[in-house]
Amino acid sequence: MDLIRTGLIPAPRVAVPHEGGRRHTFGPEPALSAGPGTGTTARWLRRELGAATGWELPPPGPGRAGELRLRLDPGAVGGLGPEAYRLDVGPDGVELAGATAAGLFWGAQTLRQLLGPGAYRRAPLPVGPGAWSLPHGTVVDGPRFGWRGLMLDVARHFMPKDGVLRYIDLLAAHKLNVLHLHLTDDQGWRVEIKRHPRLTEVGAWRERSRWGHRASPQWNETPHGGFYTQDDIREIVAYAAERHVRVVPEIDVPGHSQAAIAAYPELGNTDVVDTAALGVWDDWGICENVLAPTEAVLRFYEGVFEELLELFPAEVSPFVHVGGDECPKAQWKASAAAQERIRELGVDGEDGLQSWFVRHFDGWLAERGRRLIGWDEILEGGLAPGAAVSSWRGCAGGIAAAEAGHDVVMCPEQQVYLDHRQAGGGDEPMPIGYVRSLEDVYRFEPVPPKLSPRAAAHVLGAQANMWTEVTQDQGRVDYQVFPRLAAFAEVVWSRLPESPERDYADFEERMAAHYARLDALGVGYRPPGGPLPWQRRPGVRGRPIEGAPPNV
Template sequence: MDLIPAPRLADFHEGGLRFEFGPEPELCAGPGAEGAARRLRRELGAATGWSLPAAGPGPAGAGAAGTGTVARIRLGIDPAAVGGAGPGSASGSGAGPGPASEAYALTVDATGVELTGASEAGLFWGIQTLRQLLGPDAYRKAPLPGRTWSLPYVRIADAPRFGWRGLMLDVARHFMPKDGVLRYIDLLAAHKLNVLHLHLTDDQGWRVEIKRYPRLTEVGSWRARSRRGHRASPLWDETPHGGYYTQDDLREIVAYAAERHVRVVPEIDVPGHSQAAIAAYPELGNTDVVDTAALEVWDDWGVSENVLAPTEAVLRFYEGVFEELLELFPAEVSPFVHVGGDECPKGQWKASGAAQERVRDLGVDGEDGLQSWFVRHFDSWLAERGRRLIGWDEILEGGLAPGAAVSSWRGYGGGIAAAEAGHDVVMCPEQHVYLDYRQAPGPEEPVPIAYVRTLEDVYRFEPVPPELSPEAAAHVLGAQANAWTEVMEDQGRVDYQVFPRLAAFAEVVWSPQPPPGERDFGSFEGRMAAHYARLDALGVGYRPPGGPLPWQRRPGVLGRPIEGAPPKV
């Protein structure tokens, strides 16, 4: 078996029997499966050349064997029929359909293929398994000559462990054009991942069109140059960098993702990581201590000292931003809105007479209280509109409203504290699932950042800390891997950093939890041999097992390597 992620239960025929498809199999779609049938015809039909006509009367069977019967693929939705796959070990609350509703059952025998989902999502994930079983060429966009198609006799019962299985893609530091985002949605879906967290704003760029504030994209969406490598590097790329998504682009991205049962979580960062917005609208900054009119979109990496001013006018401005954002990301497909809330330097607030007066007026605990005031305001504002706020674990500082959720990035600590306090959590500790971190030691690794996090390291990641009580563990919605793009200037670099480690992460969040210490990397590594061929067919520029290819290296471009193991979290 070379399936990735590994299914909950797979029973292959001991004799190695296979179902041989004829030149024109038929497709039978039951009630509710019409959308899955359209996708199967479009995607599998492109690779095989099959038109997959609707099944007619008569018996199904192995038509290629000369029996007069017809090879068929049958699709259906029946929650009762796949209930044996069982729910995941953690709740899917708020992250879309729960794990049990994403279950599917797949049978291949002499009569053909029968695929049943507990829901449309479950049926869709079953289709991803079907494509893997057909082999790497099932991922191509046109049929190759001389190919024949067959499937092993098998019975599979499967369901995900978690309801939140995600990737955070930073499109603010280096912009990824719309077609690249759509491509990554397809790659997530192929790995049974169901959340795309888009980091849309930062000091280095604003990537979403807001019609009432046109300067956010006219000014804030591009920078004059970019540092090449880590911020200690003396190298610069003097080419202006920029881009943004129009509102129709984002509507398209959301709709495209929804068709593939992927939810898009937008992130607008407040009150830090905001220099691009302040460059566009200087009144958003702390004008009594900084000449904000002279600011430009930041061309360097790191954390800018230029943060939002703690004023009612700034709140009203960002309410306008979020009003337009909510229209682009409807609640039924994107219930969560990410507000960042991390890495907010307090120097300007300490020096600002206006900010200090605000501290006294609000009665908050100093500058940290101002940051909490920002977050709690938008927590209430979003809740009134039927949305849920999620933010990086710094939002715990100063208290958090009951409905807010936490992205635990500085290790497990923030997630543990949040879960024990009754908040939902997405685990994404930097020590385990930051995909901008280098994949191997040695000078050939391009732009080496932080600790070595190998394919095996990611595979051994456990989202639920053992010290959590059962009640708190139920608040772990799942996990996501994070891809920050300061040193990923194009699609090739993103592919290199994300893959193949995202395949290991996908198995962690989908497949059943093994007993402690028994996660079988040897089995996974063996299955990756076939999966690399799938990635090749998909055109993914992954890091090869033997190290970077010549064109994947970046000689002379400085990174930020840290020696030794990451600290325990």
């Protein structure tokens, strides 16, 4: 079962053909035998494969085995971890075993890939008899990391619920298991909080948006907004859980908070800013309007987090992200109230105030059985032992956190920020930041070589981040995310080969098959030859780094 021929992405640990080169051809009405604990995957197969093939996949009749058989069997996967699976194809059909329900589900993703692009359609295409077949062989596989994530910024440009559900399916198709939702920022508040209704009544809408990077003189004068109701969030979380994807919510404090302040002006530094005059921010960058360091603000956000914890149950979302990044201190420096607060708390200046915010919610969440995670700025001032760090400003923060005993998710902007441009040419739409090609992402290594073995064990995994200042709709998000997310998926799933270099040529050959799957799924990816005419944005200013070498 040659990996290049089958085009499996991410590459499995073991994929071996059985002797003789035979194939199993499914009958017109194959039966599905689902052992105890396999119901979620069985339902998924009946729904997704059933739509593409026309199969109903009924249970087998008395005394008969199904042509497709599912079971949970940790012993079948050779100790490869709880998300491991084994897939065997032989004369009597397909046997799929998972160490857990999650492992079984990932095995079902491999089965779908092996069946070809047609298995990703929502209705059967005209095919001849015996079209659905698989080569006899065995795949045994399990992931390298337990955290394999994508961050979607739904605050800068809102992604409607159906788009989020679609991305959950796209994550699952690539064996990714974490969706980090960036729900609040200066430009919008995207989750309903019933005790504070103005967060969405006011904070979810802005009057206009800058068109392009913040240096662009162009504006989109159409008001922009939207939010998820609490039932929307429950649906998203449940939909993800059925696909073994955890949803991590982010509520950003104490910076990136102008949308909240616009809704409730008392949250801001009222002694230095007329917060009542503030609206939801319509620009990009780092906003000076930050939360006031008061007990009243803490109580307000405790109320927000109380509702959030009910929407994101601990069993499916143990982590809560609090942001903690890019908090300007100018207003605190100018505020007599903030300066008095510094003296009362005995903290080390304005940086100490930011640490006080984070440590408060660290303890508050821990008391409720949750774990705080934040961007690497939260290291400044110290963290409680259970807190984790998203290392975005390169890997240095992650290294420091891991060496100090904190769990880390590696997401350095220099390697895995998917809003950054994919090539150096002028055709890239609204080019931002570093050039990071498909190959660049493929060569990303989440565990820095500088880490001690003890610290390396604290690397939970990695995450690609998709910020949406200049990606205003699904087509633009697709273009930035794909195909690079496929390369990222292989980084976080597949074990490193003995060679220090991953085989990019092999990956490119397997991608040739994978593009057809993305086509069937309707993904508007960047073609290998560059953007199609309708994917470009001529005349809209981006942010290439002035005077930088071509790869930056």
